[in-house]
Amino acid sequence: xxxxxxxxxxxxxxxxxSVEDNTWVKVNDDGxxxxxxxxxxxxxxxxILHAKTKSVGTDRKKGRPIATVESGKWVGPVKSPVSGxxxxxxxxxxxxAQLINRxxxxxxxxxxxxxxxxxxxxxxxxxxxxAVARYKExxxxxxxxxxxxxxxxxxx
Amino acid sequence: MExxxxxxxxxxxxxxxxxxxxxxxxxxxAMAAAAMEMEVMVWFTMNGxxxxxxxxxxxxxLDKTSNVNLKTMLxxxxxxxxxxxxxxxxxxxxxxxxxxxxxxxxxxGATSIIDLALxxxxxxxx
Numbered sequence: 702x703x704x705x706x707x708x709x710x711x712x713x714x715x716x717x718x719s720v721e722d723n724t725w726v727k728v729n730d731d732g733x734x735x736x737x738x739x740x741x742x743x744x745x746x747x748x749i750l751h752a753k754t755k756s757v758g759t760d761r762k763k764g765r766p767i768a769t770v771e772s773g774k775w776v777g778p779v780k781s782p783v784s785g786x787x788x789x790x791x792x793x794x795x796x797x798a799q800l801i802n803r804x805x806x807x808x809x810x811x812x813x814x815x816x817x818x819x820x821x822x823x824x825x826x827x828x829x830x831x832a833v834a835r836y837k838e839x840x841x842x843x844x845x846x847x848x849x850x851x852x853x854x855x856x857x
Numbered sequence: 858m859e860x861x862x863x864x865x866x867x868x869x870x871x872x873x874x875x876x877x878x879x880x881x882x883x884x885x886x887a888m889a890a891a892a893m894e895m896e897v898m899v900w901f902t903m904n905g906x907x908x909x910x911x912x913x914x915x916x917x918x919l920d921k922t923s924n925v926n927l928k929t930m931l932x933x934x935x936x937x938x939x940x941x942x943x944x945x946x947x948x949x950x951x952x953x954x955x956x957x958x959x960x961x962x963x964x965x966g967a968t969s970i971i972d973l974a975l976x977x978x979x980x981x982x983x
Binding site for chain 2: 753769771777
């Protein structure tokens with residue numbers, strides 16, 4: 702998958718990003734979406750100890766938490782970048798939350814959702830070169846340090 | 858596990874800057890609850906009050922390799938919509954006036970804490 706690195710943080714150009722909330726969306730062939738944390742997010746959090754996802758069947762409006770993630774130094778929500786119903790959670794995170802650190806865009810996905818307003822909400826996200834540019838701005842503005850990756854990482 | 862969104866948690870913090878290792882965790886729990894969409898208030902009283910004096914929390918850094926100190930934690934908590942309140946009567950213990958408090962902290966009296974303890978779904982006492 703085409704990617705670019707910004708301050709050692711990997712941005713996959715084919716994904717859609719909610720840059721301020723550090724989440725990504727992949728639109729699947731069946732109309733569902735896969736949602737996860739970005740490389741920037743996993744790096745800021747540090748090695749993740751627990752990831753507690755909301756239950757399958759939960760309806761979420763954009764901006765409300767789909768999961769709570771905690772590391773030794775941070776705890777916070779993963780905010781849903783789209784509105785819709787959670788139809789699948791990543792069961793692997795319950796036993797190995799550092800999947801998010803090692804593979805934020807792959808095995809560390811957080812939930813899959815059936816979106817209810819995707820056309821409008823995806824338009825509010827960024828993708829491709831624009832996403833890379835937005836992350837460059839954010840990393841500079843927020844003085845985000847270079848992304849770090851734990852052993853075994855596979856960010857793209 | 859059941860979702861507890863919307864529940865109200867009251868955290869009472871009685872430990873202050875003289876016991877640094879007892880200062881971070883209550884704030885961490887408060888932020889966790891806020892991240893889980895609960896309504897959270899931290900009530901500082903007794904020794905807990907002294908960490909709210911301007912300039913004090915910056916001195917408390919548990920991990921010397923990190924740039925996170927107690928003031929960072931207090932700010933992060935407020936940014937997470939955790940409400941910070943301080944016991945009015947406890948200010949006198951530390952020769953503090955309202956002007957000494959960091960921004961974002963509101964003062965409430967003792968009767969308020971009784972009302973809050975009865976109204977909230979759960980109280981965590983440290």
